[in-house]
Amino acid sequence: MSTDEDVPFEITHEVRDGCLCLHARRAARSLARRFDEALRPIGLTNGQFSLMMALNRPAPPRIGPVAELLAMDRTTLTAALKPLERRGLVKVMADPEDRRGRLMKLTRAGRDLLAKAVPIWRETHTKLDELLPGRDAERLRSDLRALS
Secondary structure, eight states, rough: OOOOOOOOOHHHHHHHHHOOOHHHHHHHHHHHHHHHHHHHGTOOOOOHHHHHHOSSSSSOHHHHHHHHHTOOOHHHHHHHHHHHHTTTTTEEEEETEEEEEEEEEOOOHHHHHHHHHHHHHHHHHHHHHHHHHOOOHHHHHHHHHHHO
């Protein structure tokens, strides 16, 4: 059903200025670009760094819990693993307890690259923390965790 009524332009400003989703999306894209740029010299994207860090565990995790941690569906996670697997950074194997399931682990090369990435990640975070008004990065992290 359509109406002939237009949404007043003032509402456009209301959404532009107050929409949490819009501002979170814009901030997420800006942060992703910053981390992509910082990690580019070692051949990683911010998404690959996050995925590899999610695999940095004592025991290889299953796909489901990693997908949940990274807020992505299993199909997207499987696709994201493929380039890392081709580069020899990640190994995907059958779960010995349930042959239908898959486990993932970092290879030695993956662990070495992740070790190179951590100082870059820390330095980038330090710079970002300094940009925040009031330098209250922990408050922002806490608020974002509450929304996620």
